[in-house]
Amino acid sequence: MKSLRVIASFIKKEFRQIVRSREMLIVLFGLPAVQLLVMGFAVSNEVKNLRLAFLDYDRSSSSRALVQSFNTADRFKIVPVEQDARAEELISSWQAQIVVVIPPGFSQDYLSGKGSSLQLVVDGIDGNSAAVANAYVAGVLGEFHRRNLQERRIRTPLSKPIAEVELISRMSFNPDLKSSVNTIPGIIAVLVTVTSMMLSAISLVKEKELGTLEQLLVTPVKKQQLMAGKLVPYLIITLAQLQVAIVMAGLIFKLQLAGSYWLLMLFSGIYLFTTLGLGILISTKVGTQQQAMFFSWFIMVIFILLSGFFVPVRNMPPAIQWISYFNPLSHYMTVLREIVIKGSNLGQLAKEFWILLSSGLIIFSISVISFRKRI
Amino acid sequence: MIHTIDLVKEFGSFRAVDNINLDIAKGEIFGFLGANGAGKTTTIRMLCGLLLPSSGSITVDGLDIAKHSEQVKHKIGYMSQKFSLYPDLKAIENLEFYAGIYKVPFKKALANIRDVVDQFGLTDILSSITGDLPMGYKQRLSLVAALVHDPPLVFLDEPTSGVDPQARREFWQVINDLAQTGKSVIVSTHFMDEAEYCHRVIVMQDGREVVLGKPAELKDQHQAGSMQELFLRVLGENNAKSV
Amino acid sequence: MPNLSRIHAIAQKEVFHILRDSRTLVIIILMPLLQLIIFGYAMNMELRQVPLVVQDNALNGASRALIDAFIHTDYFQVVPLAAKQLEPQSIFQTRKAQATLSIPKEFGNSDTAVYLEIDASDPNSAQLIQNYATGIVSSFRGSVAAGIDLRPLILYNPDMKSSFFFVPGLIAMILVMICALLTSISISREKEMGSMEQILVSPVSASEILLGKVLPYILLGLLDALLILGVGMLLFQVPFRGEFVVFLLFTFLYVLTSLCLGLLVSTVAKTQQAAMMMALGITLLPTLLLSGYMFPISSMPPVLQKLTLVIPARYYLQIIRGIMLKGNGVQHLFQAGLSLVIMSAVMLLVAARRFKLRLS
Ligand SMILES: Nc1ncnc2c1ncn2[C@@H]1O[C@H](COP(=O)(O)OP(=O)(O)OP(=O)(O)O)[C@@H](O)[C@H]1O
């Protein structure tokens, strides 16, 4: 029981230090809020407002109708260009990202059903946007063609109906395909990781730099008390941050938690053993706060890149998929997304549960050992 | 209280402390003298268990500190040469924290240090942020913080560096009072007038003992008028010997 | 007039600092390389072998042909249905498949519709899956009437490789990281340790101090950038189509802007920790998120799009991608360059003002 009191003094001290430092408060609650906001809106692989230019050499009513049909969604932003420009030049000078070239005689060929062709010139420097742009244009053309066929069929009702397969698709869990549904849980997972790791990585070196660690070491405080005294406050702070993030996600991005809140907390608690352990490990290995920052930052960047935050792990080559299997953030991110979006239960997340639990146990034990050795 | 046998500390091939034998009694004020780098801090750090000796042994109150570090730590108060309280906490919060660490109820801790706090006139600054205090007050506060658990052994590594002459007198008044109540106080200092207040002193050079004894007797032995003179003389003699 | 030997003395001291802390140096060199490799290989937006559960209630020729059409592409991979009943939601919850296809009993006869249900928790993938499926189904029914043949011509990056996009971006990242982040930390460290005062009492002028301090970082940044460039070109065949001189010219401009940013941070931040946080908050994150490094600016909400106008990396990204991939010359990049110049000037003015205020 007395041991608990020692830990309680540590917790009190840590909180006092944090509350007293305006910078720390900003870092802990201001910065994450801004990140959630900015990233929530900025991180999306959606491709919108593509700068589209037309070089219409046909100048017929069909070609004008075709240009019109691009005018609907927010996918394109049509930029007016000189009609005697060259497509390559428009793209090279950053005026347009895609140029649709309508050749002379297009409408004649098209209306006669002989088959017509369009030239599409795409700026390929962003491979992803280029691929998406290509698909968008194909989609618009397909739609244009279908509408035309229907009109023609109406005008000539005698032609026999064509048997065709109709694909009816439905989007589960996210019918509006909002990208925030996917990115917000990801950002929250990243925030939890960054906060817990940074705090614990700095914790010991800071006391070392200040000289207060020496003072602590002449006291009878036990290593496990010192460690608990550091980690419990960080655990509490990170979980508090998580609550704020969940509330903000609900209020600003209208993201409702589909699954169990307590399951989410359970997984977060387990996951934090890994990140806090890693942070402490870093803290025992480095000499200065600056090194602690750089190290934890390095690890976090790798964690984040291989987590499926930007690109689903499934898209990666097998070797890298295998590496991300050992990335705890990747599993935690999966868990967060599954619980938040689909309301999955513990049974459906059993694999992740065991992985996170064992990673937490292993890394935490290593950090305890290294902590004992070092101090 | 403290007994050391052939205490040695090596950093790589460099001997920072070389064969030091000490025997410090209860209620004694014991002074460490020596030039910069003589090995005072290193010795003190070994005595309070912050550093492991390369060889030799230390017993505190009959307990081997290597084996009973836990028990020994409860008996020790330590004020480091470098200021080492949390600058971002209030003075009183630092005291509260250390009381908690030593598992002393805060009320009891306050009672333990009440006299010293009064003597130092610290009552008014207890609620200030520690980092904003003037140098002299930080030093005083560090001494107070080392006393929250009423330890029988107090280590003070250059407690009066950066402290004004008036306050230095107060410090020594406090040190004397602590010894009166039966605590052993181990002090290191560069001020030779302070050495006069010690019951016994050791003068160190290059990690070795040059002389050890009561200030009055040492002065007699070496025909020195003051500690200042004694200090310079023994170091000079030692240098002459080693050449 | 700045004195060369003094600058040299300060720069030498700074080089010692950098070299002494070898672990940080290793991270500075390794981190971008690692990112390069991960981005080059792992950042792939294409989906392959999407696991698909099929429930075929028709079991006739038409349905089998349709399923075959799905299997024959590289896009889908059919996984067996374990339960009797097709329950897409629970399949998605256990992550056995990302889509389910249900073919009704009368398919091929009276019925022409098939039902595709997609796990849209990742909307981007969901969109792609829908596109693939639509493509497969429409080619399955055969072309009904000659439609419009789209002949795409992908300029500069015909294979649409993501490394072409990320390698120039990384260079922009590295430069801002080293020039802004490291300099601001190193200046605030000296302030914190009191050694800045020591230097300030010596007869060294402020410009000498700054030049001496930033030169080693400029060098380090440029070396790191060239390393990325080299590795990117060797490993991922990223082209360099423009003029190297133009590249150097604009890179120098960008380095200047980044340094001004670092300087500004260091005049505001009191401690190292604050400098690190601020540098992270106003240099790294915005560069990562709002410069167009990863996410297209045009897709952002209008407010954020406005915000990107004050982010130097935004302009440099256009510049370096233009030079490397498009072979742009000065005439194409003039505007972006001008924005960098204006930004540097403004930041330098503010920093100088703040510096003076602090000294008085
Ligand atoms: N961790 C260490 N590693 C290597 N050498 C050390 C270490 N700690 C101390 N030393 C060396 O041991 C010697 C004794 O140092 P110590 O700090 O004990 O001197 P001191 O008598 O306290 O000096 P001062 O009056 O300056 O405080 C010095 O030469 C010092 O450089």
Ligand SMILES: [Mg+2]
């Ligand atoms: Mg010392």
